[in-house]
Amino acid sequence: MPITPATATHSSSNGTADPILLELVDEDGVTIGTAEKLAAHQPPGQLHRAFSVFLFDEQGRLLLQQRALGKYHSPGVWSNTCCGHPYPGEAPFAAAARRTYEELGASPSLLAEAGTVRYNHPDPESGLVEQEYNHLFVGLVQAPLRPDPEEIGATAFVTPAELAERHAKDTFSAWFMTVLDAARPAVRELTGPNAGW
Numbered sequence: 586m587p588i589t590p591a592t593a594t595h596s597s598s599n600g601t602a603d604p605i606l607l608e609l610v611d612e613d614g615v616t617i618g619t620a621e622k623l624a625a626h627q628p629p630g631q632l633h634r635a636f637s638v639f640l641f642d643e644q645g646r647l648l649l650q651q652r653a654l655g656k657y658h659s660p661g662v663w664s665n666t667c668c669g670h671p672y673p674g675e676a677p678f679a680a681a682a683r684r685t686y687e688e689l690g691a692s693p694s695l696l697a698e699a700g701t702v703r704y705n706h707p708d709p710e711s712g713l714v715e716q717e718y719n720h721l722f723v724g725l726v727q728a729p730l731r732p733d734p735e736e737i738g739a740t741a742f743v744t745p746a747e748l749a750e751r752h753a754k755d756t757f758s759a760w761f762m763t764v765l766d767a768a769r770p771a772v773r774e775l776t777g778p779n780a781g782w
Contacts, residue, residue: 630716645780677720690731699771
């Protein structure tokens with residue numbers, strides 16, 4: 586993998602990984618500092634910048650991912666297409682595009698901003714807290730997926746009815762419905778009235 590400015594700052598010269606830093610923000614989303622990733626998620630949580638991506642296929646079905654069982658936070662639960670945290674100084678759009686490719690092995694053919702949402706979701710299983718100022722993105726994926734097994738356990742394209750059925754029986758991330766509801770106006774604009782979102 587080529588070294589980019591985003592990845593270059595997170596590997597030290599002796600081959601060990603440096604701590605991953607998140608961008609801390611105020612209630613208006615203005616950067617006020619940084620914190621190590623795990624520390625930012627310890628109760629009560631530090632408000633930090635995040636992003637959530639919702640990709641759809643040409644039939645207007647939402648791409649869900651099941652988080653890999655090896656993840657320290659919310660392993661094995663279903664969630665939106667991709668989510669994560671920009672590196673300090675990295676634009677949320679660039680981070681969303683980067684992580685979508687890193688996790689799914691496919692780049693969106695279209696990616697657009699869909700607003701922001703601020704939330705506080707404790708995760709009862711891990712005890713960690715998602716205290717996030719989240720940048721939302723919607724888009725299309727047309728390339729074949731090659732999910733990274735260390736990040737993703739499974740993927741599924743779902744209609745709104747299939748999502749409702751799956752949501753009733755499977756475990757989803759604590760933040761899923763909050764970010765989906767916040768992104769719905771942009772989702773409807775992208776998928777059209779017949780898709781049912």
